[in-house]
Amino acid sequence: MGASQAVGGDYVCVTTSEEPKRHTEWTFDGEAICVPTVSATGHGHASIKRIHYVSGKFSAATITVVMMKKKNVDIYVPYVYHYLFAHKDELLVPLMRGSANVSLNDVRLGKLRIPVPPSIDEQKRIVDKVVQARLNIESLKKQLTLAELNFDKEFSELRDSF
Template identity: 35%
Template sequence: MKAWPKVDLGALFHVEKGKVGIMAATPGSFPLVTTGEAFGTHIEPHFSGDAVCIPLISATGHGHASLKRLHHITGDFAVGSILCACVNREPERVMGRFVYYYLSACKDSVLIPLMQGTANMSMKVGDIAGVGLPLPHLDEQRVIVARLDALIEKTREVEAHLDAVERDVEHLLALRFRDVIADAPLRPMADVAPLVRREQTIDLDGIFPELGIRSFGKGTFHKPPISGSEVGTKRLYRIEPGDLLFSNVFAWEGAIAIAQPTDAGRFGSHRFITCRAVPGLVTAEFLRYYFLTDDGMLKIGEASPGGAGRNRTLGLEKLMAIQVPMPPLAAQQTFDRLQADVAALKAKHAAIRQANAALLPATLERLFAGSA
């Protein structure tokens, strides 16, 4: 970074706290800046111009100072009362978007130290006004902003392309599945993937790593281990790789997964329904895909009576009675290979997304290194 001169933010921007409670805002035609990624709306604007909006309250609370995001906005707008608006009053000297990029890059060293308090850490408007900003010539700011805006646009294009590819392959996979199960006979789950319970004896001195299931078909995750004394009266059941798992309270929203090799040695409570596909008849991968289709989710929903959330419980007998399509095993295995190919593609995309997401922060870090 060049040795740019520094100027206090308050010498360039009018800094003022937002004027409307986010939850109390009345939807209207003007953007309302919130702490979230997307703006809300309000019936009237409170500010106008080229502005940077900064949250005043820690994003995490509980005595921990953090900021997730800042916003840049132009025109007429409103701002939530837990943020401050820094409105540019020296447009011939500074660009709001340049300052937005700088503060986003250096928030941990420039803004976070301003937070005070115990449970709810926050910043004062006056302290924000005293933040020193590096101030290159306006022409240089324009070049920097154009470069960073172009980088953001490129990363968005990459994300959009990956999303489009994944939508296409998911659509093709669904069409293939439709063909595979066409005219296939139906059999109850009790015949093809019966319930398996491996109750674990609880040693009070033992350690039991638990497993969780993400909703919407997002797979399993590892919970922190608990001690035998923490288990109390709860029953634990051993889970083995290849098990078809259902969360009995969230199966209705797609908490259905297959235990992976990395899940070996973990346990689930009575809230987990563990089924084992009958070898030579059906594959767990095929059943999982079926249950996450519209038809499968409809049947899971019908087997999970009640209201919302934890009041909708998947019954064991109802699950075992669900009729599932049973095409020939060879057809299932061919489809499973397609599923594996799609999963491999998504894994590659995930790596690309991760690298793509790191481009802007890395560029900002290089650009503003040593400027805080």
């Protein structure tokens, strides 16, 4: 499905956009990591700006590779997502080919190997720490925004008092 065919609906539709779109149909069911197959920065430049983790029923644009866990593999999919996200420039960008339309394909992506802690519990512990750190950052950003607004208000009142 082309990204422009997402017409709204009940199901997530993963594209190369930062925020997923919505669609009336789904083609996948389960946990997956969706990786764009085309460069995010344009003609002739190999770069991947974002990858997506999705769970449940969803569809994906044809310009993404959908990576799903094999049934016989004992792995925590969010661990793989966070690892790929943290190392996308070192792991994914070198797999992109082309001089004009730089792209990645599922064959090259399928050959990618990443280190995985042996236990699911360890994988979950690592993901929990990353998620908690990200939540802390977001909380601090909100506090900073509020402090800046408060400062602007107080400074404005100070200026107006003269």
